[in-house]
Amino acid sequence: MTVSEQLLNILKSINVKHIFGVAGDALNPLVCAIGNQDQVKWIKVKHEGNGAFAAFAQGELNGKLGVCASTVGPGALHLINGLYNAKKERSPVLAITGQVPVEYIGTRFHQEADLKKIFDDVCDYQAIIRSPEEATRVFIRALRIAINNKTVCRVELPADIAEMEAKNDYFLQDIFVSDSIVIPPESTIDQAAKLINEEKKIGILAGAGCRDGRDEVLKFADKIKATITHTVRSSDIFDHDAPGVVGLSGLIGNSAGYDGIMECDLLIMLGTDFPYFEFLPKDTKIIQIDIRPESIGNRASVDLGIHGDVKYVVHELLEKCNEKSDSSFRDKLVDSFNNWKSGNNKKADPEGKLSLVQASSVSKGMSDIASDDAIFVVDTGTSTIWSTNFMNFRDQRRMIGSFNHGSMAVGLPAAIGAQLQYPDREVWALVGDGSFHMTLNEFSTAVEYGLPIKIIVFNNSELGFVKIEMEEAGLAPNYDALKVQNFDFAKYAEIAGGIGYTIDKPDEITDILNKAKSSTLPCIINAKVASGELSLPPKIGFEEAKNFGTSKIKEALQSIRGDKRQWENIKNEINSFIDKEINGRKE
Template sequence: MARTVARVIVDALSELGVRQVFGVVGDALNPLTDAIRTTGNLEWVGCRHEEAAAFAASAQSQLSGTLGVCMGTVGPGSVHLLNGLYDAAKSHTPVLAIAGQVPLAEIGSDYFQEVDNDALFSDVAVFRATITSPDQLPQMLETAVRHALGRKGVAVLTVPGDLGERELQSDRPARFSLNAPLSRPEESAVRRAAGLLDRAERVTLLVGRGARAAREDVLTLADRLAAPMVLTLKAKEGFEGDANPFQVGQTGLIGNPAAASALQDADTLLLLGTDFPYRDWYPEGRTVVQVDTEAAHIGRRVPVDIGLVGDTGATVRDLLVHLAAAPGEEDGVRDRSHLEKARKRFEQWREGQARLADPAHDKGLLGRVRSSLDNRTHDIRPEALAAAVDRLAAEDAVFTSDTGMATVWLSRFVEMRGERRLIGSYNLGSMANAMPQALGAQALDRQRQVVAFCGDGGLSMLLGDLMTLKTQRLPVKLVVFDNRRLGMVKLEQEQAGLPEFGTVLDNPDFAAVATAMGITGIRVTDPADLEDAVRRAFDAPGPVLLDVLTNPDEIAVPAKPTVEQGWGFAVAKVKEIVRSHGDDSAD
């Protein structure tokens, strides 16, 4: 029996193990969505915005390590996919986007809603093509999927509206056989790197997402080198918790002084599976060894003495074979003072953070003094909210976080222990990612707890897809840091000495909005009610929106605060006070 273009695509996705397709229905997609409707093990998840669909597909891909799929109909529908697809591309995760197109005969005629998809997606996609004949299938689909999986990126396949129902002459099924290669660096380079590490007195590891699959090998290497382990945000998952006695948290603007000093105090840095982009946070004049699967990543952030291109796990195991005891050390035992100093400072910093996160903090003497300066309305401290979520969330919860201050609080107060997972827009830095990524994560496993750390600005940007959670009965727990601000922008302005401008948000009662949509809404304004409210949110069935009014003037002190930042902040505060007084006098 002859099959249509739409049926070939949908059957192939089903056989590939894809479980959900995210998108917004529309004319050019009608043959495809109808084929999904009649396929038993492939679910259509209708979203309210295609950007949310792309974010959801990307989240599924990142969690599963396999292909995520989204669809956008002709013209604007496909354009709306673009931001979520950029996030997938910069997260290096395989996503297939099916884009609608005008009828074949109208392509190039400036037809209604016509967009050149091949040009539109040229920068974001590792593969893009427009099907112009049924006979191009299944080969073109196979090529698109292999590009997405093999190159860990986005593939875009455009299907004109009148092509989906056309039949193929061939009945050959699609085949996607693909084996991931395991690469290793040259042994001579490994030997040189091992020699550098042997001669080093103080080694610090900077560990990224690319090392997560090699956790035990990396821990063994840290022990052998007596090296503190600085984690990138994406390496929190897999390397945090009490089972890692080497980690000292993150560096950068969201980081802590212990991690910053561990890098600064080292004479040798070993970068494992990371492309940490912030040049200012790398110390100068250090010996650097970098391990990465991509040759193009070697040395593009910091000058590298030896670059090892290969799988992180395989390369670390090779290093362990060639590492010898450091000169002058008995029985191969290294001086561990560098590690112990970094860990002691890290624990001290964590103790201080725990005091800030205590809901009763502002009732003490120091807390009262502090709140008189930065929290006169006695809003809930965001640290307390994040810490409460950490205490009460499941040990296998999936967390997503919006870009900005929500990510800062998650980074500092939520530990990725146990089987917890973490997803965010940590390379693209998009707003509005947490809720749709949580949507995709929850659709993948409805029994697993999914918690979204939402900024009020991010949540309101794609607010319509709250209805998708309701319609699909996805029990996502949305934790809203409602500080009535674009908080990170506010902080950036003030650190530069500028008064806050354009960041104030005139928010609704988000809990009431959720309730109106048929979602459980809980609003918290009193710090004394926080713990119970978080517990009720996690215990309630179905989706829940927890709207917590947090302090808009909370300051996240960076790991290496500078005099310029402090001076800029002071100047900004003076300008804000003067402006405020001027506004009052004009009323």
């Protein structure tokens, strides 16, 4: 048995089913070992970075491990972006990289790179194998760290060692996976209960760390009459229909979610490292509960930090806190959120009186027809806005993306990883046209493996979110930089061997989405959406209003001077706004 076969057997023991990568030189012994068995499948992606995104999706969804691989220097470097995404989302991923033969390391050999230095920031541990004798121990250590710490680890396997006879089989063992929880002192929980009992208006900011404690958080919030503002990553934990939920805050949130944080007397932060400090209160009492002590006080000054498991701590607080009778704060914001939802649903209703294809209507239409256990991969940018504001992640639905790393191009490759992990569930990806251009080569990968993923491409021929960023900074958009030169995405899908649909008119949205839903082949929905659809923050301060106004003045002046693109942008925004308002007021 070779070292490659030994490592593969260890992966089999923890039920790894897929390794995403591109074969080549130093990696070839491992690839050949994979070809000699049928439990672990080699998924040949078109670009290693996409393989890392696919591995992220599997680690995020199964909570155990995703695996990607590459050969030496150039191939290994391609993995970096997808691995950073896994790191920032706290998804367990193992990267296996080749290396030049040991005797050439440090000589500037062909394709050699100092991978230890390169991967030092993204990896919590790197198992750099320099002999068959150490391979077993360091490889198992890498797996333990990746799985238990929900992080990224790397195994470096030189080409010559990969083919050597395996040693030290007596170190083989089951991979230890901890089932322990962090329990804080009872006195600390008593302090928290005292603070909660003293205040009337309480808001909860709930993050992805609440996933295992959803029921406890909902019961707790009901008992103390607290609102629940959620983060983007926890949109599929605290869906729009859950009691006490008031939605998102931040740049893509709504006023009820914002007020739930900013207008309360006591804010309880649960399992979140919400990064936007300008959307956190400065003078409000704050309790922060997190499994990671380094996150406590990271974004705002806290009055009480609790290092502990969210589910356990909330369960204890549920027993210790007094039930509150005054629900006026919660009721007011829940009513505000429900009115916001109702207005959004009417404006975005694809069955209404729209004259333009609005991205929000495509998102709502998909939400209405997708299965109750569908997986949604949401790309960065305006795709995140349309999904979180116009979709409902009810029941067993999951939503994943690049919400902390903020990388474009996660949608298509992560959808591939998700569909391979869960072949019997619907997988939808919401992708901007700019992002789609980065990874469209992987659509043929989905075709090759027969994956019925559904890719919605918001085709407005521009980098929409970058335009918003320019306007919020007080700049007139530079359309030379923003323009995306598109082709017929639906025809491309058919050329690649899948199915393609184009949405040109609002009355086509529901029918085409239903056709995509029933497709057994990979499908691209080329949604030609209006470029003028706006999304504004829940609260606009003086600086934001000034910058946005300045941008519009600059756009108007440039259009007067003959810049047709600025004039088209202004017209598109006006037409899109009027179209949605008319749809929202339909009888």
